[in-house]
Amino acid sequence: MNIKEYMTGLGQQAKVAGREVSRAESGQKNAALLAIAEQLASQSAYLAEENAKDLQAGREKGLDAALLDRLELTPGRIQAMIDGLKEVAALPDPVGAISDLNYRPSGIQVGKMRVPLGVIGIIYESRPNVTIDAAALCLKSGNACILRGGSESIHSNKAIASCIAKGLASVGLPVEAVQVVETTDRAAVGELITLSEYVDVIVPRGGKNLIARISAEATIAVIKHLDGICHVYIDDHADLEKAVNIAVNAKTHRYGVCNAMETLLVAESVATAVLPELAAEYKTAGVELRGCLKTCSIVPDCTRATEEDWATEYLAPVLSIKVVADIDEAMIHINEFSSGHTESIITENYTLARRFLREVDSSSVMVNASTRFADGFEYGLGAEIGISTDKLHARGPVGLEGLTSLKYVVLGDGHIRQ
Numbered sequence: 001m002n003i004k005e006y007m008t009g010l011g012q013q014a015k016v017a018g019r020e021v022s023r024a025e026s027g028q029k030n031a032a033l034l035a036i037a038e039q040l041a042s043q044s045a046y047l048a049e050e051n052a053k054d055l056q057a058g059r060e061k062g063l064d065a066a067l068l069d070r071l072e073l074t075p076g077r078i079q080a081m082i083d084g085l086k087e088v089a090a091l092p093d094p095v096g097a098i099s100d101l102n103y104r105p106s107g108i109q110v111g112k113m114r115v116p117l118g119v120i121g122i123i124y125e126s127r128p129n130v131t132i133d134a135a136a137l138c139l140k141s142g143n144a145c146i147l148r149g150g151s152e153s154i155h156s157n158k159a160i161a162s163c164i165a166k167g168l169a170s171v172g173l174p175v176e177a178v179q180v181v182e183t184t185d186r187a188a189v190g191e192l193i194t195l196s197e198y199v200d201v202i203v204p205r206g207g208k209n210l211i212a213r214i215s216a217e218a219t220i221a222v223i224k225h226l227d228g229i230c231h232v233y234i235d236d237h238a239d240l241e242k243a244v245n246i247a248v249n250a251k252t253h254r255y256g257v258c259n260a261m262e263t264l265l266v267a268e269s270v271a272t273a274v275l276p277e278l279a280a281e282y283k284t285a286g287v288e289l290r291g292c293l294k295t296c297s298i299v300p301d302c303t304r305a306t307e308e309d310w311a312t313e314y315l316a317p318v319l320s321i322k323v324v325a326d327i328d329e330a331m332i333h334i335n336e337f338s339s340g341h342t343e344s345i346i347t348e349n350y351t352l353a354r355r356f357l358r359e360v361d362s363s364s365v366m367v368n369a370s371t372r373f374a375d376g377f378e379y380g381l382g383a384e385i386g387i388s389t390d391k392l393h394a395r396g397p398v399g400l401e402g403l404t405s406l407k408y409v410v411l412g413d414g415h416i417r418q
Contacts, residue, residue, distance in 0.1 A: 003183065003207075004191055005373045007181075007195060008191075008198075010179050010181065010395050011195040012196065013345040014119045014146050014198060014199070017175075018116070018118050018144035018177070020174050021116070021139065022115070022116045022142045022143070022242035024142065026093040026095075028172070028173065028355075029139055029173075030138055030140075031171045032167055032168050032173050033085045033089040033136055033140065033167075034085065034086065034089055034166075035166075035167035036085055036132075036135070036136075036163055036164050036167030036168070037082045037086055039163035039164075039166050039167050040078060040160075040163050041082055043159070043162075047156070047159050047160065047242070048073060048075075050155040050156055050158070050159035051071075051073040051155065054128075054153050054154065055068060055072060057152070058071055058152050061131065061152070063152065066256065066408070067126055070127045071126055071127070071128070071153055071156075073129070077233055079162055079393070081160075083084055084092060084129075084132060084133060084136060084383050087383070088136040088400075089140070093140065094114045094401050095114060095115065095116060096115075096144040097114045098112065098114075098116075100112050101409075101411075105416075106417070108410055108411065108415050109316050109406070109410070109411040109412075110409075110411075112406040112409065113408075114401070114405070116142035116143045116405075117143055117200050117201050117403055117405055118143060118144070118199075118201075119146065119198055120143050120144070120146075120203060120403065121145070121146045121192045121193065121201070121202045122134045122138075122145055122146070122201070122202075122203045122204075122205065123148045123152065123193075123202065123204045123206070123210070125152075125205070125206035126153060126206075127202075128149065128156035130149065130155050131147055131156075131161070132160060132164075132226045133383045134147055134385060136202075137384075137387075137403060140339065141401075141403040141404050142401055142404070143370065144179075144182065145177070146163075146176070146192060146199065147180045148189060148192055148385060149181075150306075151186075154184055154217040158180060158182060161178070161179075161182075163184055164178045164180075164398045165401050166291055167176070171263060172387070190217065193214055193218035193219070193220060194219045195220070196220050198296060199220055201221050201222075201223060202220050202222045202223070203222070203223050203385050204217040204222065204386075204399075207365065207400070208313070212226060221393075223259065223394055223398060224342060224386070224389075225339065225363075225388060225389035226340070226388065226389070228259060228260065228315075229262050229311065229312045229313050229346075230258075230260065230261050230263075230341050230374075231261065231262075231263045231330075231333075231334050231337075231338060231346075232246060232250050232264050232265070232300070232343075232346065232371060233265040233266075233267075233324075233330040233344070233345045234264070234267060234270060234274060234346045235267050235270075235330075235346060235347045235349065235352060236270060236327075237347045237352065238267075238271065238272075238274075238346040238347050239346070239348055241275060243274055244274065244277055246279055246344065247264055247346075248278070248281045249280070249370040249372060250370040250371045251264075251285075251317075251319050252281075252285045252317075252370055253370070254314060254315075254372070256315045257372075258387060259341065259372055259387075260315070260371065260372065261370075261371050262319070262320065263311055263320045263321070263335060264319060264320070264321045264322070265322050265323075265324075266295075266321065266322070266337050267324060268325055271298055275299055275321070279299040279301065279302070279324065283301065286317050287318065288320060289301065289303070289319055290302065290303050290305040290309050290318065290319070291304070291305050291322065292302070292319070295321045295323050295384050296321065298323075299321075302321065305320045305321070309340050310333070310336075310337045311366070327352050327356065330345075332360075332361055336361065338362055340361065340362045340389040341363060341364070341374065341387065341389055342362060342364040342365075342366065342374040342399055343356075343365055343371070344363045344365075344367070344370065345367055346368055346369075347368070353367045353368075362389075362394045363387065363388065363389050364396050364397075374397065376399045379397050379399075381399025381401075384398055385402065385403060386398055391409070
């Protein structure tokens with residue numbers, strides 16, 4: 001296979017299909033999503049068979065238990081994909097919505113219309129359910145997409161792609177609106193991220209190395225985040241019961257996710273009151289603690305943190321803790337070491353909460369809530385394509401609206417400029 005020719009062909013087909021999908025009515029797009037859901041349900045046994053091939057190949061390659069778990073399509077996960085399609089179908093369609101329509105002194109009306117981005121290339125690892133999430137969001141937002149999953153899930157992704165194609169065809173939409181790259185050759189990624197003639201946006205989902213490579217080499221706009229170094233700050237005015245519950249949940253609810261807390265900051269005035277209780281909770285959960293000198297003096301089992309710890313996304317049962325003088329020192333630390341993903345303050349002081357919201361420069365900033373809420377579904381966006389820590393176009397969880405752009409529309413009635 002000539003990879004360049006193959007990927008160029010996918011791009012050309014996606015461009016043509018994208019134009020058709022962009023003008024499809026909401027009812028037709030929703031019908032396609034529901035038809036794909038029906039295909040997944042009727043082909044669940046086939047999906048499981050193809051997934052078993054990937055699992056067997058993964059075991060032979062020595063993939064660890066965590067990767068194999070992410071790769072597996074259990075009956076529950078297949079049902080979750082079906083439910084996800086129905087949820088996206090039920091969401092409002094952002095395409096064509098006009099906002100900020102106002103009369104100008106000349107008599108014309110000027111507003112903004114939400115429109116699809118065009119063709120979206122999505123590169124992801126391991127989890128085959130991402131194929132459905134990405135296809136559903138792109139389709140509902142009027143975009144065509146080219147999906148490049150990990151080589152370890154090639155059989156699963158091709159099986160899912162066949163269900164998507166049948167669903168699209170059944171409602172009269174082009175099957176090329178969702179294309180799964182069918183080669184495991186890594187050169188395909190390099191070609192996809194430089195197809196600027198046909199692809200409008202690249203969305204990488206995966207590890208830091210993958211995202212860093214794509215960000216460095218892509219000639220197309222990239223929606224991404226590199227790290228999830230998230231902080232919780234327990235303020236002088238915190239309700240300590242809330243603080244303990246939130247700090248435990250933010251770290252231990254799930255470890256290998258980008259919105260898990262990696263550094264806990266505690267105001268010096270409440271450190272001796274709250275850290276021993278938190279340390280006991282973390283010990284029960286099997287979390288290793290690494291702290292500053294003051295933290296280690298309060299929690300004897302804590303090992304001394306290094307400068308590298310403050311800048312590390314552990315994605316594991318490891319937590320760094322720092323005692324700070326006040327909110328100012330907390331925000332200085334956050335703005336120095338944060339990856340711009342999610343930060344939370346625990347406080348009953350409204351004025352300090354407002355300062356934290358205003359001055360902390362991250363894509364999600366919270367008051368008295370776990371960082372684990374930084375998620376498209378929890379924000380009411382339905383499924384999400386990923387999290388963006390960039391400041392242009394989309395920021396935070398990227399749902400349907402994040403996969404669209406705005407253009408100005410002008411309404412006149414024979415108006416000419418004087």
